Amino acid sequence: MRRRSFLATAAGSLAMPSIGRGEAATTLRMVPFANVSVIDPLGPQAITRNHAFMVYDTLYGWNDHLEPEPQMAAGHAVEDDGKQVTITLRDGLRFHDREQVRAIDAVASLRRWMARNPYGQYLATITDDLSPVDDKSLRFRLSKPFPLIIRGFGAIDWPCVVMPERIARTDPAKLIEDATGSGPFKFKKDEYNSGSRIVYERNPLYTPRGSGIARLTAGPKVVHFDRVELHIVADPATAAAALQTGEVDWFEQVPADLLELLGRNRGLRVEPIGPHDVYAVFRLNHLQPPFTHKSVI
Secondary structure, three states: OOOOOOOHHHOOOOEEEOOOOOOOOOEEEEEOOOOOOOOOOOOOOHHHHHHHHHHOOEOEEEOOOOOEEEOOEEEEEEEHHHOEEEEEEOOOOEOOOOOEOOHHHHHHHHHHHHOOOHHHHHHHHOEEEEEEOOOOEEEEEEOOOOOOHHHHOOOOOOOOEOOOHHHHOOOOOOOOOOOOOOOOEEEOHHHOEOOOEEEEEEOOOOOOOOOOOOEOOEOOOOOOOOEEEEEOOOOHHHHHHHHHHOOOOEEOOOOHHHHHHHHOOOOOOEEEOOOOOOOOOOOOOOOOOOOOOOOOO
């Protein structure tokens, strides 16, 4: 993935200084906005979602217009007035352990995802049957049409990733510890040091989608780095200093009070990850005075 689109799954406007080293670099060292403490792709943290898009692939992705596009899927067919949906997997899909990705893997992964994702939870209530047709295709039979079904498979929060059936059968309420996926990078469990460093290496078996434009989580994911290191730095000033001295290449989420400082460095570039803003929410505690009185609000 290119530097400007790497981890575009963040789907927000997080300030991102561009890489400080030359184009020939094969290792990307970055300071993420949080520690990857959970490697289960259905974990609740946003950083876990980013980890998921590194290690796994999804049936569909969302482009920068938030429209679904096929990823692992070659396509789908909708029949019986919207109550039957058949998804076909594209060729060349393999897990990190070299096993072929089969429809039965996708079915088990979908069932686990449907227990956690809001799209999936509703879909589960109207699914009469979900089963593989053969190794390359799977079929939903619904009690009523659900026009958002394909869009749901591209969801960014609690993404609909595909993992081996043996792992996907893990109780959705329990966290998995085996991060075998089929995505562009492999998780280096032997180098995992939560709170300090998380490492990924390029998956040589990964076959990107053959056409389209890489936008948000859709399009061909072409890997340009052999190794990605996430360095956990709790102090933003320390992270900014590391970026300026070349110890790291990317500071993912820069506090507002450091943006001007980094912007003055001609060797760096500060820019948003994408066009979609991230908004904070300020909620008043209506149980505490003076906000207990309607007249105040």
